[in-house]
Amino acid sequence: MLSVDQITVAQRLDPVSFTAAEGEVIGIIGPNGAGKSSLLEVLVGSVLPQSGQVLWGGENIIGARPMRRRHLVSYIPQQPSVFADITVTELLYEATVNLGWSSVQQHDKIAQVLREFDLQPFASRSILRLSGGEQRRVHCACSLLNQGALVIADEPTAGLDLYHQLMLLELLVKRARAGALVMIALHDLSHASMFCDRLALLDRGQFIQIGTPNEVLTATNLEKIYRVQVDWFCDERGVAMRPHRIIDTP
Numbered sequence: 001m002l003s004v005d006q007i008t009v010a011q012r013l014d015p016v017s018f019t020a021a022e023g024e025v026i027g028i029i030g031p032n033g034a035g036k037s038s039l040l041e042v043l044v045g046s047v048l049p050q051s052g053q054v055l056w057g058g059e060n061i062i063g064a065r066p067m068r069r070r071h072l073v074s075y076i077p078q079q080p081s082v083f084a085d086i087t088v089t090e091l092l093y094e095a096t097v098n099l100g101w102s103s104v105q106q107h108d109k110i111a112q113v114l115r116e117f118d119l120q121p122f123a124s125r126s127i128l129r130l131s132g133g134e135q136r137r138v139h140c141a142c143s144l145l146n147q148g149a150l151v152i153a154d155e156p157t158a159g160l161d162l163y164h165q166l167m168l169l170e171l172l173v174k175r176a177r178a179g180a181l182v183m184i185a186l187h188d189l190s191h192a193s194m195f196c197d198r199l200a201l202l203d204r205g206q207f208i209q210i211g212t213p214n215e216v217l218t219a220t221n222l223e224k225i226y227r228v229q230v231d232w233f234c235d236e237r238g239v240a241m242r243p244h245r246i247i248d249t250p
Protein backbone atom coordinates (compact mmCIF):
# COMPACT_ATOMS: atom_id res chain seq x y z
CA MET A 1 0.00 0.00 0.00
CA LEU A 2 1.24 3.49 -0.90
CA SER A 3 0.12 6.25 1.41
CA VAL A 4 0.86 9.82 0.33
CA ASP A 5 0.18 12.09 3.25
CA GLN A 6 0.04 15.90 3.00
CA ILE A 7 2.96 16.25 0.59
CA THR A 8 3.87 19.85 -0.29
CA VAL A 9 6.55 21.21 -2.61
CA ALA A 10 7.00 25.00 -2.53
CA GLN A 11 5.27 26.70 -5.48
CA ARG A 12 4.75 23.35 -7.18
CA LEU A 13 2.44 21.21 -5.07
CA ASP A 14 -0.10 22.08 -2.38
CA PRO A 15 -0.87 19.41 0.22
CA VAL A 16 -1.58 16.18 -1.64
CA SER A 17 -2.90 13.05 0.05
CA PHE A 18 -4.13 9.73 -1.33
CA THR A 19 -3.64 6.01 -0.95
CA ALA A 20 -3.17 3.38 -3.64
CA ALA A 21 -2.72 -0.36 -3.55
CA GLU A 22 -0.56 -2.93 -5.30
CA GLY A 23 -2.32 -4.17 -8.42
CA GLU A 24 -3.69 -0.74 -9.35
CA VAL A 25 -2.91 1.50 -12.30
CA ILE A 26 -3.27 5.15 -11.27
CA GLY A 27 -3.24 7.80 -13.99
CA ILE A 28 -1.94 11.23 -12.96
CA ILE A 29 -3.62 13.77 -15.19
CA GLY A 30 -3.90 17.53 -15.47
CA PRO A 31 -2.83 20.37 -17.77
CA ASN A 32 0.75 21.61 -18.27
CA GLY A 33 2.23 22.81 -15.00
CA ALA A 34 -0.43 21.03 -12.92
CA GLY A 35 2.19 19.30 -10.75
CA LYS A 36 2.17 15.76 -12.20
CA SER A 37 5.96 15.46 -12.55
CA SER A 38 6.50 17.19 -9.20
CA LEU A 39 4.34 14.58 -7.48
CA LEU A 40 6.08 11.69 -9.25
CA GLU A 41 9.52 13.19 -8.50
CA VAL A 42 8.66 13.23 -4.80
CA LEU A 43 7.67 9.56 -5.02
CA VAL A 44 10.97 8.59 -6.66
CA GLY A 45 13.03 10.75 -4.30
CA SER A 46 14.44 13.28 -6.77
CA VAL A 47 12.49 16.15 -5.18
CA LEU A 48 12.33 16.55 -1.41
CA PRO A 49 8.96 17.79 -0.17
CA GLN A 50 8.73 20.62 2.36
CA SER A 51 6.35 18.56 4.44
CA GLY A 52 4.43 15.31 4.46
CA GLN A 53 5.40 11.69 4.14
CA VAL A 54 5.20 8.87 1.64
CA LEU A 55 4.71 5.44 3.16
CA TRP A 56 5.18 2.26 1.19
CA GLY A 57 4.08 -0.76 3.22
CA GLY A 58 4.57 1.37 6.36
CA GLU A 59 8.15 2.44 5.41
CA ASN A 60 8.77 6.17 4.82
CA ILE A 61 10.43 6.05 1.41
CA ILE A 62 11.28 9.76 1.27
CA GLY A 63 14.45 9.08 3.23
CA ALA A 64 15.13 5.68 1.69
CA ARG A 65 18.69 4.90 0.60
CA PRO A 66 19.36 5.00 -3.15
CA MET A 67 19.99 1.25 -3.27
CA ARG A 68 16.68 0.51 -1.51
CA ARG A 69 14.91 2.75 -4.01
CA ARG A 70 16.69 1.07 -6.91
CA HIS A 71 15.14 -2.26 -5.92
CA LEU A 72 11.74 -0.84 -5.03
CA VAL A 73 11.02 1.72 -7.76
CA SER A 74 11.04 1.45 -11.55
CA TYR A 75 11.06 5.02 -12.88
CA ILE A 76 10.55 6.25 -16.43
CA PRO A 77 11.30 9.99 -16.22
CA GLN A 78 9.78 12.57 -18.57
CA GLN A 79 13.20 13.57 -19.91
CA PRO A 80 15.26 10.58 -21.02
CA SER A 81 18.91 10.62 -19.97
CA VAL A 82 21.56 11.40 -22.55
CA PHE A 83 23.00 8.20 -23.94
CA ALA A 84 26.65 7.33 -24.56
CA ASP A 85 27.83 5.55 -27.69
CA ILE A 86 27.16 1.97 -26.52
CA THR A 87 24.92 -0.77 -27.83
CA VAL A 88 21.37 -1.39 -26.65
CA THR A 89 22.39 -4.66 -25.00
CA GLU A 90 25.35 -3.01 -23.22
CA LEU A 91 23.04 -0.31 -21.91
CA LEU A 92 20.57 -2.90 -20.64
CA TYR A 93 23.43 -4.73 -18.89
CA GLU A 94 24.42 -1.43 -17.24
CA ALA A 95 20.85 -1.11 -15.95
CA THR A 96 21.20 -4.45 -14.11
CA VAL A 97 24.39 -3.50 -12.23
CA ASN A 98 24.01 -3.75 -8.44
CA LEU A 99 20.69 -5.58 -8.63
CA GLY A 100 22.36 -8.72 -7.26
CA TRP A 101 21.39 -10.88 -10.22
CA SER A 102 23.35 -13.88 -11.50
CA SER A 103 24.63 -13.69 -15.09
CA VAL A 104 21.91 -16.17 -16.11
CA GLN A 105 19.24 -13.91 -14.59
CA GLN A 106 20.75 -10.88 -16.31
CA HIS A 107 20.77 -12.65 -19.65
CA ASP A 108 17.17 -13.91 -19.28
CA LYS A 109 15.71 -10.59 -18.11
CA ILE A 110 17.49 -8.65 -20.86
CA ALA A 111 16.25 -11.13 -23.48
CA GLN A 112 12.75 -10.67 -22.04
CA VAL A 113 12.75 -6.86 -22.25
CA LEU A 114 14.28 -6.91 -25.74
CA ARG A 115 11.25 -9.02 -26.76
CA GLU A 116 8.72 -7.00 -24.78
CA PHE A 117 9.88 -3.70 -26.25
CA ASP A 118 10.31 -4.94 -29.80
CA LEU A 119 14.03 -4.20 -29.57
CA GLN A 120 15.60 -7.44 -30.82
CA PRO A 121 16.52 -5.96 -34.23
CA PHE A 122 18.47 -3.20 -32.46
CA ALA A 123 20.18 -5.28 -29.77
CA SER A 124 23.69 -4.84 -31.19
CA ARG A 125 23.22 -1.34 -32.53
CA SER A 126 24.60 1.81 -30.90
CA ILE A 127 21.89 3.64 -29.04
CA LEU A 128 23.01 6.81 -30.85
CA ARG A 129 21.99 5.30 -34.18
CA LEU A 130 18.32 4.81 -33.22
CA SER A 131 15.34 7.06 -33.88
CA GLY A 132 13.85 9.13 -31.06
CA GLY A 133 11.01 6.66 -30.50
CA GLU A 134 13.35 3.66 -30.61
CA GLN A 135 15.60 5.35 -28.04
CA ARG A 136 12.53 6.00 -25.89
CA ARG A 137 11.69 2.29 -25.98
CA VAL A 138 15.23 1.42 -24.91
CA HIS A 139 14.93 3.95 -22.13
CA CYS A 140 11.63 2.43 -20.93
CA ALA A 141 13.15 -1.07 -21.12
CA CYS A 142 16.12 0.02 -18.97
CA SER A 143 13.81 1.70 -16.45
CA LEU A 144 11.52 -1.30 -16.05
CA LEU A 145 14.27 -3.91 -15.99
CA ASN A 146 14.59 -3.95 -12.20
CA GLN A 147 10.97 -5.15 -11.82
CA GLY A 148 10.21 -2.59 -9.08
CA ALA A 149 7.08 -3.08 -7.02
CA LEU A 150 6.35 0.63 -7.47
CA VAL A 151 6.34 1.68 -11.14
CA ILE A 152 6.41 5.42 -11.84
CA ALA A 153 6.13 6.52 -15.46
CA ASP A 154 6.08 10.19 -16.47
CA GLU A 155 4.45 10.57 -19.89
CA PRO A 156 6.07 7.32 -21.00
CA THR A 157 4.25 7.22 -24.35
CA ALA A 158 5.63 10.59 -25.52
CA GLY A 159 7.36 10.13 -28.88
CA LEU A 160 6.12 6.56 -29.42
CA ASP A 161 4.00 5.54 -32.40
CA LEU A 162 0.48 4.33 -31.64
CA TYR A 163 1.39 0.61 -31.75
CA HIS A 164 4.20 1.08 -29.24
CA GLN A 165 2.12 3.41 -27.06
CA LEU A 166 -0.43 0.63 -26.67
CA MET A 167 2.29 -1.98 -26.22
CA LEU A 168 3.87 0.01 -23.38
CA LEU A 169 0.56 0.75 -21.65
CA GLU A 170 -0.49 -2.92 -21.90
CA LEU A 171 2.87 -3.88 -20.40
CA LEU A 172 2.38 -1.45 -17.50
CA VAL A 173 -1.10 -2.86 -16.85
CA LYS A 174 0.42 -6.36 -16.90
CA ARG A 175 2.98 -5.26 -14.29
CA ALA A 176 0.12 -4.02 -12.12
CA ARG A 177 -1.86 -7.22 -12.48
CA ALA A 178 1.27 -9.12 -11.47
CA GLY A 179 1.30 -7.16 -8.19
CA ALA A 180 3.02 -3.81 -8.79
CA LEU A 181 1.49 -0.41 -8.14
CA VAL A 182 1.74 1.56 -11.38
CA MET A 183 1.44 5.36 -11.52
CA ILE A 184 1.49 6.99 -14.96
CA ALA A 185 1.35 10.69 -15.85
CA LEU A 186 -0.64 10.94 -19.06
CA HIS A 187 -1.89 13.67 -21.37
CA ASP A 188 -3.91 11.32 -23.57
CA LEU A 189 -7.25 11.11 -21.78
CA SER A 190 -8.56 8.24 -23.96
CA HIS A 191 -5.55 6.20 -22.87
CA ALA A 192 -6.09 7.34 -19.29
CA SER A 193 -9.69 6.11 -19.41
CA MET A 194 -8.78 2.86 -21.19
CA PHE A 195 -5.79 1.75 -19.13
CA CYS A 196 -6.12 3.29 -15.65
CA ASP A 197 -8.21 1.96 -12.77
CA ARG A 198 -8.29 5.37 -11.13
CA LEU A 199 -7.29 8.86 -12.17
CA ALA A 200 -5.81 11.58 -9.94
CA LEU A 201 -6.57 15.00 -11.37
CA LEU A 202 -4.22 17.89 -10.54
CA ASP A 203 -4.45 21.54 -11.47
CA ARG A 204 -2.03 24.38 -10.63
CA GLY A 205 -0.39 22.29 -7.90
CA GLN A 206 -3.70 21.36 -6.33
CA PHE A 207 -5.20 17.95 -6.01
CA ILE A 208 -8.70 18.19 -7.50
CA GLN A 209 -10.08 14.65 -7.40
CA ILE A 210 -9.19 10.97 -7.43
CA GLY A 211 -11.63 8.37 -8.71
CA THR A 212 -12.54 6.07 -11.57
CA PRO A 213 -12.18 7.51 -15.08
CA ASN A 214 -15.97 7.94 -15.23
CA GLU A 215 -15.97 9.88 -11.98
CA VAL A 216 -13.07 12.15 -12.91
CA LEU A 217 -13.45 12.75 -16.65
CA THR A 218 -16.68 14.67 -16.27
CA ALA A 219 -17.78 17.44 -18.59
CA THR A 220 -17.38 19.88 -15.68
CA ASN A 221 -13.78 18.86 -14.91
CA LEU A 222 -12.80 18.88 -18.57
CA GLU A 223 -14.30 22.31 -19.11
CA LYS A 224 -13.00 23.85 -15.89
CA ILE A 225 -9.55 22.29 -15.71
CA TYR A 226 -8.67 21.49 -19.32
CA ARG A 227 -10.74 24.20 -21.02
CA VAL A 228 -12.12 21.70 -23.53
CA GLN A 229 -15.44 20.14 -24.35
CA VAL A 230 -15.24 16.50 -25.33
CA ASP A 231 -17.40 14.15 -27.38
CA TRP A 232 -16.74 10.57 -26.29
CA PHE A 233 -17.12 7.56 -28.57
CA CYS A 234 -17.18 4.18 -26.88
CA ASP A 235 -17.79 0.82 -28.51
CA GLU A 236 -16.43 -2.72 -28.31
CA ARG A 237 -13.23 -1.54 -30.05
CA GLY A 238 -12.37 0.92 -27.29
CA VAL A 239 -12.73 4.56 -26.34
CA ALA A 240 -12.02 7.65 -28.42
CA MET A 241 -12.53 11.31 -27.72
CA ARG A 242 -13.01 14.35 -29.93
CA PRO A 243 -12.05 17.47 -27.95
CA HIS A 244 -13.03 21.04 -28.82
CA ARG A 245 -11.14 23.95 -27.35
CA ILE A 246 -13.28 26.39 -25.41
CA ILE A 247 -12.45 29.79 -26.87
CA ASP A 248 -12.54 32.54 -24.28
CA THR A 249 -14.56 35.50 -25.48
CA PRO A 250 -12.86 38.85 -24.79
Ligand SMILES: Nc1ncnc2c1ncn2[C@@H]1O[C@H](COP(=O)(O)OP(=O)(O)OP(=O)(O)O)[C@@H](O)[C@H]1O
Binding pocket: 011, 012, 030, 031, 032, 033, 034, 035, 036, 037, 038, 039
Ligand atom coordinates in the same frame (compact mmCIF):
# COMPACT_ATOMS: atom_id res chain seq x y z
N1 LIG B 1 12.68 22.56 -10.87
C1 LIG B 1 11.66 23.38 -10.66
N2 LIG B 1 11.77 24.40 -9.79
C2 LIG B 1 10.74 25.23 -9.54
N3 LIG B 1 9.53 25.13 -10.12
C3 LIG B 1 9.37 24.12 -10.97
C4 LIG B 1 10.41 23.21 -11.30
N4 LIG B 1 9.91 22.30 -12.17
C5 LIG B 1 8.64 22.66 -12.41
N5 LIG B 1 8.31 23.76 -11.70
C6 LIG B 1 7.01 24.43 -11.64
O1 LIG B 1 6.16 23.59 -10.87
C7 LIG B 1 4.86 23.56 -11.44
C8 LIG B 1 4.49 22.11 -11.73
O2 LIG B 1 5.39 21.60 -12.72
P1 LIG B 1 5.35 20.08 -13.14
O3 LIG B 1 6.54 19.83 -14.02
O4 LIG B 1 5.18 19.24 -11.94
O5 LIG B 1 4.00 20.05 -14.00
P2 LIG B 1 3.39 18.93 -14.94
O6 LIG B 1 1.98 18.74 -14.55
O7 LIG B 1 4.26 17.73 -14.94
O8 LIG B 1 3.45 19.67 -16.35
P3 LIG B 1 3.65 19.14 -17.86
O9 LIG B 1 2.37 18.49 -18.27
O10 LIG B 1 3.89 20.41 -18.59
O11 LIG B 1 4.83 18.20 -17.88
C9 LIG B 1 4.89 24.43 -12.67
O12 LIG B 1 4.36 25.68 -12.34
C10 LIG B 1 6.36 24.55 -13.00
O13 LIG B 1 6.63 25.78 -13.62
